[in-house]
Amino acid sequence: MPSSPDSDTNSGARREGHTESGPESRLHNWVVSNTKLRLLVQFVTWVSVLTLFTETVAAGNGMTLSKQPRDTLAIPRWLYLATGGATIGASALLASFVTDRAFIRYLHSWSFPGPTIDDWRTPIVWIGRGLGIVVLGLAVYLGVTGPQLPTASFTILVTFVVVRAGLPMLTYLGGNLWPVLNPWRGIVSLLPTGYRTYPEELARWPAVGGLLLLVWIEVVFPVSTIPSTLSIVILGYSVVTIAGAVLVGPNAWFGNADPLSVLFRFFGAVAPVKRRDGKLTVKLPGSDLTDSDLITDTSDVAFVIALIWELTYSGFITTQTGAATIEALASLSNIGVGAVQIRAILIYTLLFVSGYVVFFAAYWYAGVLSRRRTGTYITAKRIAFRFAPSLLAIAAGYHLAHYTGLAVSLSPALGMAIVSPLSPPANPLTLSPPGWFEGLSIAYVLVGHLLAIWAAHATAYELFSSRLVAIRSQYPFIIVMIGYTVISLWILSLPGATPPYLP
Amino acid sequence: MSYEGTTVPRRDSPAGECDYCGHPFPTTDRLVLHKGLEHPQELDADEEDAFISARADEEDELRTLRLKALGALVLLYFGFLMLYAIVA
Ligand SMILES: [Zn+2]
Numbered sequence: 001m002p003s004s005p006d007s008d009t010n011s012g013a014r015r016e017g018h019t020e021s022g023p024e025s026r027l028h029n030w031v032v033s034n035t036k037l038r039l040l041v042q043f044v045t046w047v048s049v050l051t052l053f054t055e056t057v058a059a060g061n062g063m064t065l066s067k068q069p070r071d072t073l074a075i076p077r078w079l080y081l082a083t084g085g086a087t088i089g090a091s092a093l094l095a096s097f098v099t100d101r102a103f104i105r106y107l108h109s110w111s112f113p114g115p116t117i118d119d120w121r122t123p124i125v126w127i128g129r130g131l132g133i134v135v136l137g138l139a140v141y142l143g144v145t146g147p148q149l150p151t152a153s154f155t156i157l158v159t160f161v162v163v164r165a166g167l168p169m170l171t172y173l174g175g176n177l178w179p180v181l182n183p184w185r186g187i188v189s190l191l192p193t194g195y196r197t198y199p200e201e202l203a204r205w206p207a208v209g210g211l212l213l214l215v216w217i218e219v220v221f222p223v224s225t226i227p228s229t230l231s232i233v234i235l236g237y238s239v240v241t242i243a244g245a246v247l248v249g250p251n252a253w254f255g256n257a258d259p260l261s262v263l264f265r266f267f268g269a270v271a272p273v274k275r276r277d278g279k280l281t282v283k284l285p286g287s288d289l290t291d292s293d294l295i296t297d298t299s300d301v302a303f304v305i306a307l308i309w310e311l312t313y314s315g316f317i318t319t320q321t322g323a324a325t326i327e328a329l330a331s332l333s334n335i336g337v338g339a340v341q342i343r344a345i346l347i348y349t350l351l352f353v354s355g356y357v358v359f360f361a362a363y364w365y366a367g368v369l370s371r372r373r374t375g376t377y378i379t380a381k382r383i384a385f386r387f388a389p390s391l392l393a394i395a396a397g398y399h400l401a402h403y404t405g406l407a408v409s410l411s412p413a414l415g416m417a418i419v420s421p422l423s424p425p426a427n428p429l430t431l432s433p434p435g436w437f438e439g440l441s442i443a444y445v446l447v448g449h450l451l452a453i454w455a456a457h458a459t460a461y462e463l464f465s466s467r468l469v470a471i472r473s474q475y476p477f478i479i480v481m482i483g484y485t486v487i488s489l490w491i492l493s494l495p496g497a498t499p500p501y502l503p
Numbered sequence: 504m505s506y507e508g509t510t511v512p513r514r515d516s517p518a519g520e521c522d523y524c525g526h527p528f529p530t531t532d533r534l535v536l537h538k539g540l541e542h543p544q545e546l547d548a549d550e551e552d553a554f555i556s557a558r559a560d561e562e563d564e565l566r567t568l569r570l571k572a573l574g575a576l577v578l579l580y581f582g583f584l585m586l587y588a589i590v591a
Binding site for chain 2: 076094099377382465471
């Protein structure tokens, strides 16, 4: 049984201590408990209980899946989904046992200082951005002139294996390197900039639009199969980015409007390695997700939800159920006008937009419910802002679940394309990931959600003075998170397929 | 903590406002807890005693809540144990 952190004996001991000391320190002791040993005992109890619990469920799910082909589960699908949802609910119940503010603050402020890097920053940035510019130029050039086989194309492999899969993983598992590598920022730093001031009221909305547009292009156009098409898209992206950054200045553009930079900044908030005051600092993963300055606008919430929805959507349309849904909707919409491809693209778009709206509305409504149920005077908007960073852990878990397989299977091909970009082998080597990768994906989704549950718990304690209110305020968000988990686990359990009607 | 993101519903009358930062609270115990947590250096003896007793009440309620959470966990665990025994 997880021992209650503020048990009788502890508070008794503290009460005795107070009689000896003056009133100021008496109060101080109530607010900040001082025994490191207590913290350690609580930490070990908490971590071991949580690990035991999640490993049992995740391993149980993973094993049953890995022994079977993807479409025949050993247990009924509803039970598998219910177990996943219950894992999230149970961990939220477990988190409610941790009621010691000092302990929570201790975990979230723990850090290990690393080397000072500011002396090295300028040369590193020059080298990194130089490398970025070379890779960008090669990608555009080789997409047109190089081999047109997807698994042999430098352009496709760099875009999807490195930028889409590998770099985000590096960002949330390690630290955010994008500001160092960003080729467009490198190009813009050589140009005169800042002809207009960036309109503050736009906030991060351009980045939200940009991210959704990029994903839509990825779905509708053959960017992952025809290198020359991808080259044109990269060129278009470059023109928009450079023009925007020249117009409003690089800081405003890459901080607000550039979808890639905003994406890496948000994923970097989950990461353990941070740059603080010119030093590299190691923190516990996700401990910065309680920061109040991470999400400061509705557009930030929209961006975080877009990250979750994008991965859910692209997962769904590549399953047999997703393909069947699209086909059914396409035949339903057959009213005699328009080619089936055009209607299919409309259906893909409609599904993409409406699903996003549902995901966003569900989260926003959780904020409204949280305010109503606790009777707090803090606005629903501010509650939604504060809890939104915890969703980044969920997005990171989804990303890892969806892209590990792709990164592993195409990494030999990427190596070949880098070594000889113009004359790659006719039959590039692709690895097929072993069956237990499926089980691992389920574990990634669950671990992401567990981190999010913890982050939400810690955030609630920062936001509300009463700990009972803090616990009650989380309930609507936990229900939304259970919903996201069940949907994601459901998609992972479906057999794969190629999305229909697309070029 | 900054309290700019707060509104008081029209029908509601707050139980009190923080003397130090002006933040309104719907109940007295939340106000007392807030003062003790956010402004521990500025409290007088009465406010301090109020904080300590509010803290003790909160502790009691938390204990009840933990018991309920434990009950829910046990129910969940045995519920799933039975489901697995029946289905799988
Ligand atoms: Zn105050």
